[in-house]
Amino acid sequence: xxxxxxxxxxxxxxxxxxxxxxxxxxxxxxxxxxxxxxxxxxxxxxxxxxxxxxxxxxxxxxxxxxxxxxxxxxxxxxxxxxxxxxxxxxxxxxxxxxxxxxxxxxxxxxxxxxxxxxxxxxxxxxxxxxxxxxxxxxxxxxxxxxxxxxxxxxxxxxxxxxxxxxxxxxxxxxxxxxxxxxxxxxxxxxxxxxxxxxxxxxxxxxxxxxxxxxxxxxxxxxxxxxxxxxxxxxxxxxxxxxxxxxxxxxxxxxxxxxxxxxxxxxxxxxxxxxxxxxxxxxxxxxxxxxxxxxxxxxxxxxxxxxxxxxxxxxxxxxxxxxxxxxxxxxxxxxxxxxxxxxxxxxxxxxxxxxxxxxxxxxxxxxxxxxxxxxxxxxxxxxxxxxxxxxxxxxxxxxxxxxxxxxxxxxxxxxxxxxxxxxxxxxxxxxxxxxxxxxxxxxxxxxxxxxxxxxxxxx
Numbered sequence: 001x002x003x004x005x006x007x008x009x010x011x012x013x014x015x016x017x018x019x020x021x022x023x024x025x026x027x028x029x030x031x032x033x034x035x036x037x038x039x040x041x042x043x044x045x046x047x048x049x050x051x052x053x054x055x056x057x058x059x060x061x062x063x064x065x066x067x068x069x070x071x072x073x074x075x076x077x078x079x080x081x082x083x084x085x086x087x088x089x090x091x092x093x094x095x096x097x098x099x100x101x102x103x104x105x106x107x108x109x110x111x112x113x114x115x116x117x118x119x120x121x122x123x124x125x126x127x128x129x130x131x132x133x134x135x136x137x138x139x140x141x142x143x144x145x146x147x148x149x150x151x152x153x154x155x156x157x158x159x160x161x162x163x164x165x166x167x168x169x170x171x172x173x174x175x176x177x178x179x180x181x182x183x184x185x186x187x188x189x190x191x192x193x194x195x196x197x198x199x200x201x202x203x204x205x206x207x208x209x210x211x212x213x214x215x216x217x218x219x220x221x222x223x224x225x226x227x228x229x230x231x232x233x234x235x236x237x238x239x240x241x242x243x244x245x246x247x248x249x250x251x252x253x254x255x256x257x258x259x260x261x262x263x264x265x266x267x268x269x270x271x272x273x274x275x276x277x278x279x280x281x282x283x284x285x286x287x288x289x290x291x292x293x294x295x296x297x298x299x300x301x302x303x304x305x306x307x308x309x310x311x312x313x314x315x316x317x318x319x320x321x322x323x324x325x326x327x328x329x330x331x332x333x334x335x336x337x338x339x340x341x342x343x344x345x346x347x348x349x350x351x352x353x354x355x356x357x358x359x360x361x362x363x364x365x366x367x368x369x370x371x372x373x374x375x376x377x378x379x380x381x382x383x384x385x386x387x388x389x390x391x392x393x394x395x396x397x398x399x400x401x402x403x404x405x406x407x408x409x410x411x412x413x414x415x416x417x418x419x420x421x422x423x424x425x426x427x428x429x430x431x432x433x434x435x436x437x438x439x440x441x442x443x444x445x446x447x448x449x450x451x452x453x454x455x456x457x458x
Contacts, residue, residue, distance in 0.1 A: 021074030026118040027300065028258055030068045030111040037101045038065045044095035044105075049377045049395055050088055058085045061095035061105045068112050078119040086112045088391065090384055091254055092377040093289075093348035106349065107296060113256030134257055138215045138247045139264055145190050148219045152186045175389035175423075182423040183220070190218040191225035192241060199229065199239040206236030207278045207325060212268075212291070215247040217284050217415045224415070227442035228283045228318055234445050235328050244271040250290035253297065254382040265294045266304055269311045279316040283438055285346035285414035286382060291315045292350065317346065318438055319355040319413065327358075332447030333365035334440060336408045340368065341399070341421070342375035343414035356413055356437045363444045371410070372402045380420035396424045409433040411440060 024030065044061040045051050051060040058067065064085050070076040086109060093106045122130045137143055154160050163169060169177045188194070192213045209232060213225050232239050246268055249261035268291070272280050282288035290297075295309040316324075340360060346352045353375075360368055378399045379385055379392030399421070403410060410421060410432055421434045443449050 023071045023074055023077050024115050026115055028111050028114050030072060030108045030115070032072060034104045034108050035065050035069045035072070038062060038069075038103045039101055040066070041100065043100055044098050047094040047098035049090055049092065049094070049379075050391065053391060053394055059088060061099070061103075064089060065103060065105060065108060068108050071112075071115075078116055082112075083116050083120075086116065088388060090344070090377050090379075090381040090395075092344035092381060094344065094375065094377065097348045097375075107293075110253050110256070110258075113254070114258040115256075117256035130255065130257070134252055134255060134260060138251065139260065141190075141192055141215075141218075141246070144215050144219050145193050148186060148190050148222070151183070151219070155183075155185060173389070175385065175393065178423050178427050179385075179419065182419065182426040184422065186220070186222070188222040188226050190222050191229065192218055192243070192245070194222075195226075195229060195241055197241055197243055199233060199241075201236045201238045202233045203236050205238055208238045208240065208276075209321070210240045210242055210272050210275075210277045210280045212245060212248065212272075212280060212282050212287060213241065214284050214287055214415070217287070221415050221418065221436070224283060224436045224439060227436070227439050228281070231322070231438055231442050231445065232281065232318070235322060235325060237325075240275065240277060242271040242274070244274075246271070248287040248290050249297075250286045251382050253290055253293075258297070261290075262297060262301070265297055265308065269294065269304060269307050272314070273307060273311055277314065279321050280311070280314045281318050281321055282315060283318045283413065283436065284416075285317070285343035285350070286416055288315060288317050289345035289349035317350060317352050317355070317413070319359050320352050323355045323358055327362055329362055330364070330441060330444035332363075332444040334363055334444055334449070335365050336440075337367040337369060337406055338409045338411050338435075338440065339371040339404055339407050340374060340437070341371055341378065341410055341412040341417060343412055343417045344375070344377050344381070346413050347375040356411070359437055359441050360411060363440060366440065366444075369404045369407065371404065373398075378417050378420045380414075380416035382416060385416075385420055385423075392420070396420055400424045400428065400430070403432060407432050409435050409440075411435050411437045413437050 040062050042062065048060050057063040067076065067082050067085060071078060071082060076082055089109050091106050091109050095105045121127065169180060211229060218225055229239055246264045249264040252261035282291060292312050292315045295305065295312045298304045298308040338360065340357060342353060360366060377395055379395030385392035412418060413436060418434050418436065425432055425434060
């Protein structure tokens with residue numbers, strides 16, 4: 001593809017543009033009503049992790065918005081000069097928190113990626129990986145459950161230890177080797193398979209909720225799903241686990257594969273709206289953000305747009321739900337010092353910051369210390385740590401340096417962040433435990449830390 005490399009303007013205003021010459025050719029093009037709001041004030045610059053690392057205007061939020069606008073005006077094509085800044089964005093939404101004009105940069109980036117993948121679909125190994133994971137694996141619960149069984153066999157049979165002793169993983173890139181070493185021990189079967197579809201409340205019934213078990217969450221961190229279900233029941237919730245649920249589509253949206261994301265969204269809408277519930281509970285920040293935006297994803301679909309809005313309205317992060325419901329205080333004491341990391345798609349995309357902290361503050365004995373720049377991205381960002389390992393590792397190093405000394409654990413609310421942190425902890429030989437906020441609450445209810453939690457990856 002050919003096109004001009006643009007000069008980024010610092011114009012104080014963004015004029016209304018005509019899309020008659022737009023170089024966006026497919027459905028869901030970046031919305032003029034979104035990018036025309038940007039006034040190029042620069043308030044987003046210091047909030048953007050990639051701009052902080054590179055100092056390049058094109059890798060800042062306002063620079064990316066300018067590029068997106070330029071393609072819409074026909075001044076630039078969907079070429080490599082456009083694709084690189086768009087794909088190197090973390091989509092962390094920190095710029096949206098900083099923006100005084102409320103520019104929806106995340107939605108613009110995702111729409112732009114949708115145009116890029118249509119213009120130049122991934123090919124070669126990248127294309128094969130895209131199809132394998134995003135089309136043939138993540139959308140299919142039974143295949144994900146099989147993956148869990150294979151990974152558990154790999155860990156329990158001694159094959160993992162043998163692989164490490166023989167250094168067979170040296171054929172992998174270093175960041176993949178590090179992630180394999182950080183893979184937690186799989187102690188629980190997938191919740192979608194192991195739990196009954198319906199579970200009664202413990203004590204007086206206060207609410208009826210549905211739980212999304214997720215794809216990666218239910219393979220790698222199924223114990224967190226177990227903890228979530230226990231805590232909800234402990235708080236008087238009747239729990240429904242729809243068996244027809246699917247992957248939320250967050251990774252697809254982030255990769256620009258909007259067609260598959262829409263297909264998954266429709267399947268989840270059908271599954272979760274088939275019965276009446278007070279809320280649909282999510283324990284993964286990235287999933288929750290995408291699920292809340294199904295109405296945006298399906299806005300052009302006359303059959304599903306209204307139902308998507310109804311569905312999105314019911315999506316609630318587990319921490320937010322428990323605080324709103326009125327938490328039943330745990331009696332067990334945890335003698336731990338903990339700091340809290342704000343997952344980007346919890347803090348910036350969903351504006352959920354205080355609720356997880358209030359859950360932690362409710363636990364007797366728990367000492368909470370502040371993590372500096374707690375809402376700065378750790379570099380996980382979906383599969384960003386796989387596609388852009390150098391930038392992801394630089395961001396992770398800063399996060400690890402910020403962990404206060406004397407911490408026993410770092411709590412957070414997103415599986416991608418947990419894996420990213422754990423990779424760094426194992427790589428550096430550190431002692432901190434990486435936990436989900438809901439696990440700490442579950443331990444306090446159970447009045448004990450399970451022995452398996454003392455085990456680490458590697």
